[in-house]
Amino acid sequence: MNTSKIGSSHLKTLVSGIAAIFLAIAMVMFPDTAFDASLQGLRIWWDIIFPALLPFFITSEVLLGFGVVHFMGVLLEPLMRPLFNVPGVGAFVLAMGFASGYPMGAKLTTRLREQNMITRIEGERLVSFTSTSDPLFLFGAVAIGFFHDVELGVLIALIHYSSSILLGFIMRFHERSNKERIIIPDRLHNQRNILVKAFKAMHRSRLNDGRKLGKLLGDAVTSSIQTLLMIGGFIMVFSVILSILTQIQFTEILTKGITLFLLPLGIAPEMSQSIIYGFFEVTLGAKTVSEASTSIPMVEKLAIVSGIAAWSGISVHAQIAAILQRTDIRYTPFLIARILHTLIAFMISFIVWKPFHLEQAANSLPTFIYQYSTSQTSIVSLWNTFTYQSTLLLWFLFILLLLSFFSYSIKRKHGK
Structure with a gap:
């Protein structure tokens, strides 16, 4: 064996x-701190994470069991393959990930790989x-x-999701020379009607x-x-570590x-504490940014918050790494992608701040966001949480289907 290894x-x-x-x-020396931090992590998991993710999981x-994901995968192949160099089933992961948040994307990606x-x-x-x-967060x-x-x-969501889509386009070149694909059976591949092809794929998967x-x-x-218990454990452990x-x-230090x-970037030094907290846990990092001095320009706070949300925190990284270990999907490309997402979101924040100033953004704010935000105090009602995320999921899937059918029509028109 290599001595360096x-x-x-x-x-x-x-x-x-x-x-x-x-x-x-440290836990023996500071038992009260460890207990309070663990209890705080448990409350976050039980009050927010568990009810928000369980229905979607x-x-x-x-x-997946009924083959509906296979059905959508065939319909969305014309969109996902050219843009992100992934199969159409990736659109289901994209919609669920955007609507439900981490670690839903990793969970579904792992399931697709296992199947x-x-x-x-x-x-x-x-x-x-x-x-x-x-979006709820x-x-x-x-x-x-x-x-x-x-x-x-509006601006935070715009930055977060646009930078994620841009990251997806960049990651399409990840190991581009690798041409390996899952082979589609000929009887499905030769079917010209995409709806029939999708239905046959769903039926075959169910059988x-x-x-x-x-x-x-x-x-x-x-x-x-089981997955949610693992997530809750990570949240509690990293809450204790950070405390x-x-x-x-x-x-x-x-x-x-x-x-x-x-300092060379022209960012207020007071933001350094928020970055440290955000490195470990996204919620605490964002909260620290909001409590920073009012003398700090809002665009700097926006950039830091966007970067923290893109990075997602070491706690989430640990959750996703644990989920990915069930397959041969490597964690290192994900880590590189998180760093890229953080940098992209940080830069986009400065780009969109002026053209999408807050008064302009308010004019285009969707009505359902006003209704949700003014009728709730944070995340209280489990039913409203579920319906809100379900509505977003359906909208994401609907938009992706429209784009996919448009791409498919263009290809059919040109005989491709």
């Missing part, structure tokens, strides 16, 4: 062991731009809860799955609960280092 393996073991011992000692499993509907490279491309924050928590300004949510409704629902609930690092003033990078 052996040395690297030993180093990882040493670092992991030291980190685990440090965490254990179960629904996605049922749709051999996408290749490893396609999975790495897909998870890179479908792991986004959900951007509007409800960040814009309204932290900044008390619903109009700001291959073979599970009855009761069995399918049971498996869906079990799998969803302990703050308690021992380690975050202050990091803050001073970040300040050296912010």
Whole structure:
């Protein structure tokens, strides 16, 4: 075995062991801090994450079992392949990821890979731009809860999702030389009518799955609960870690280092603490930005918040890495994509600030956003949360289908 690999393996073991011992000692030294942070993480998971994601996790499993995802995959192939170099089923992951937020994109990408509907490279491309924050968080928590300004949510959402789409287009070139694809059976490939082709794909998938409704629902609930328990564990652990690092003033040391990078960019040094918190946890980072001095230009706060939302926090990274480990999809391309997404979102913030100023954005603000934001105090009603995200999901799918049919019509017209 290569000695360099052996040395690297030993180093990882040493670092992991030291980190685990440090965490254990810190929890003994600061038991109250660890308990309060763990309880706070549990509340976030139980009050927000669990009810928001469970219905969508179960629904996605049922749709996969009945072949509906295969049906949409055939219909959306003309759109997803040219734009993002992924199969049409990626559109389902894109819509669910945008509507429900992380780690839905990673969860569905893993399921598609397990069912051999996408290749490893396609999975790495897909998870890179479908792991986004959900609109409910951007509007409800960040814009309204932290900044008390619903109009700001328009700009944050615009930056977040446009930069994600741009990232998807960039990631289409990830290992472009790899031409591996999942082969479609000839009897489906030769079918000219796309609707018939889609229906046959759905029927064939349902027969291959073979599970009855009761069995399918049971498996869906079990799998969803297991994933959500894992997510809750990560949220609690990283909540404790961040609280302990703050308690021992380690975050202050990091803050001073970040300040050296912010000064050449013309960003207020006060933003360094928000970046450190956002590096670990997106919610705390966004909240810290909103509490920064009013003398700091709003465009700088917008850029930092957008970058934090794009990065998504180490806690989310750990969740997605754990989900991806069930397959051969690698974490490293996802990490590179998160860095790119952060940089793209940061730069777009300065570009769109002037042409999409808040008064102009308010004129184009969709009515349903006003209705939702003014009738709710953050995320309280589980029913409204579910209906809001479901509506967004249907709209995303509807728009993607329209674009796909348009692309398909253009190709048929030109005989391609």
